[in-house]
Amino acid sequence: MEIVDLSTLPDSEVRYTEFLRQICEKHDMDHAAYAGMNPAAGTVAGFVTYDDAWNEHYQKQGLIMIDPTIHMARRSIAPVDWSRLERSPDFQRVFRDAHDFGLPSQGVTIPIRGPYGDIGLLSATRNCSKEEWRKLYTNFIGDLQAMAVHIHDNVVSSDQLTGALYHPTLSSREAEILQWVAAGKSQQDIGDILSISHRTVEVHLRSSREKLSALTTPQAVGRAIAIGLITPG
Amino acid sequence: MEIVDLSTLPDSEVRYTEFLRQICEKHDMDHAAYAGMNPAAGTVAGFVTYDDAWNEHYQKQGLIMIDPTIHMARRSIAPVDWSRLERSPDFQRVFRDAHDFGLPSQGVTIPIRGPYGDIGLLSATRNCSKEEWRKLYTNFIGDLQAMAVHIHDNVVSSDQLTGALYHPTLSSREAEILQWVAAGKSQQDIGDILSISHRTVEVHLRSSREKLSALTTPQAVGRAIAIGLITPG
DNA sequence: TTTTCTATTGGGGGATTCCCGTATTTTGGC
DNA sequence: GCCAAAATACGGGAATCCCCCAATAGAAAA
Incomplete structure (x- = not known):
């Protein structure tokens, strides 16, 4: 296993999505997404490997407000397997739409918290049978955890360092x-x-x-x- | 890889130290330690595989107040490799003592934060060459991360005072x-x-x-x- | 050296918050 | 439906905080 050191890569936007793409490749995932919230600066950073069409739809419909994977992960310590949310009405609402865009409804979201109230969510999805997912889960979850820490650490420290100058x-x-x-x-x-x-x-x-x-x-x-x-x- | 579900084991104190011991075994570690802090409730839970003699010394000397691994990890998102702290005077103070008790000065501490200000620190130590440590590091860090999440999640949700605070x-x-x-x-x-x-x-x-x-x-x-x-x- | 600025320490008095009550409405369990 | 608990709403009086004032020590700038 090799962790690509994000801080050595050039441009932020590009390198983060590239990092997500590498995660997908390594673990045979269809898509990966990261969302970082920094309450101090009031900023939200997001990087995804989804198609633009889905991103636009997600934004336009305000799905972020009801997306249960986000709500759940924000309040959890452990990774949130989306299968735990299947019976939620909001879940069905969001993933019915997602299905129309060809996205699988199987995935996991890993919450990472920094010491300053900042939260990062790393999600990964994969279209496969439930059995296969379950079997693979314990294999990739540790690595994903490390990846989530890595990306979040990089996002906030680059963000806060720039923001630090503006803070008293x-x-x-x-x-x-x-x-x-x-x-x-x-x-x-x-x-x-x-x-x-x-x-x-x-x-x-x-x-x-x-x-x-x-x-x-x-x-x-x-x-x-x-x-x-x-x-x- | 198999994660022992902590919630199925009988008694808390025992099962947590047993869990730590399993971590040691799986990754050839000498010792593992977990400290969970709940700032809201003011409670601290600790489980270690160290000898009682060292525990007592650690407590008695108030080493927890100056232990740089704890201070650093409390402010970090990513795992803290102890080698990064070697030049700190406090580090030398603590680990000179530790050496007298036969403990290695090579290790890592993984911070885990819950949504309510609670912090868990999982540390693992291993006596080996620096090269070996570096080589193994990327292999076990992901798993340790998952273990840290697992134990912290269990400790926090079993703590009654925390449990009450946990869903305010x-x-x-x-x-x-x-x-x-x-x-x-x-x-x-x-x-x-x-x-x-x-x-x-x-x-x-x-x-x-x-x-x-x-x-x-x-x-x-x-x-x-x-x-x-x-x-x- | 002198000046200026900041960090630090202190008081009086008005404004605000907080603890003690009470009462009505809404929610949830049996 | 009924009862218990929580949510909502209001007031008196004590405790606390916050704005006005001033003063000293030390650092930085002139």
């Missing part, structure tokens, strides 16, 4: 205090913890809000978590 | 209001927007906090964003 930086004290706030501590608590006045805590909090262009502390905490300056407590 | 659903009104809070609106603002009393807004906010097991609104917003119930505003 908190002083260590500010980040420290905001982290305690995110952990549910009151200003008085934090003052006691850090052995400073709760007034001082508030000033740091205020400058944190200003740096994050937040109107309120909850908004500041939300942004700081989304950006990755602090972690949810 | 906000009512539409609660999510709507929390979303406005994350957008920096005050309770009065939100009341005006939704044409209800700001008192009512506060009640929904309170039940949101309770459902998210949050002590404060900022903490609730942070968690809701981390979970994906709302988006940063």
Whole structure:
């Protein structure tokens, strides 16, 4: 097994779809798709090997809003075998359409999460009998898992690195205090913890809000978590 | 390859360490360890195949606080090969001790994140040459990835406190209001927007906090964003 | 060196949030 | 249908937060 190092390839859009195509080849898949969501930047990146016709239909019909593979995978740790969703009405809605475009309704979606709330979904489909699918599943799932990590890691780090320049930086004290706030501590608590006045805590909090262009502390905490300056407590 | 279904085995503590032992056997590893952290519940679950002597030393010396493999993996998407940390002073501190207990300083830690801020770390160590390690790496990393997902998924869903937190659903009104809070609106603002009393807004906010097991609104917003119930505003 | 800027620390007082109640409507289980 | 639980809605008063003010130490710029 060989993992192509994505970071050595030239252009992003092309190299990601090419990477997906390689995954298909290696495991005899019909199609592969990746969707990466970065709540910090509010961006969604998608790369697919599907035909343009299906992509357009998918977009136009707003199928992403009801696609159960996405909803399920967003809330799951483990890979989601689409067969588990077969009885969902939304599934039938989406895959009846998919079938018209010649796409198989057999596949798996692997969720990958980064430390900053970012989520990547790698899906792969293959048209074969259920027995065959089941038999192959345990063989390729580990590799797909590694592929999903690889592509997601590359997408977000290239995205966040560029985005990092536009994001504010908190002083260590500010980040420290905001982290305690995110952990549910009151200003008085934090003052006691850090052995400073709760007034001082508030000033740091205020400058944190200003740096994050937040109107309120909850908004500041939300942004700081989304950006990755602090972690949810 | 065969994945032993953890949920079918009897007792938790035993079955997890047994699972780790099987991982070791399959991939010729010396030791394996899993640590699962649930920041929301504040719980940490750990299972290891190390000797008790090392465990005790590790605990007693508070090595978990400085262990760079943990710190690094907590912030990473991809597996962390320990060789990347060799020059860290903390690494040398921890693994000088480890060496005294006969543990190899070659290993990898795989981070797995769930949708609710929970993190699982699966580590595996093996005493061999660097060349051999490198050569084997691409072979077992995919499988280890799948194993990490499997064990973390099981631990998290069997943890009762987590289980409760794991499916927090906000009512539409609660999510709507929390979303406005994350957008920096005050309770009065939100009341005006939704044409209800700001008192009512506060009640929904309170039940949101309770459902998210949050002590404060900022903490609730942070968690809701981390979970994906709302988006940063 | 002097100036300027930022990080840090602190107080008073008004605004906001939060905890304590209550009540009506909707939902879900038996 | 009935009852329990949750969702929705509102208010008083205490606790907390947030905006105004000022001050010092240290770093960077002049």
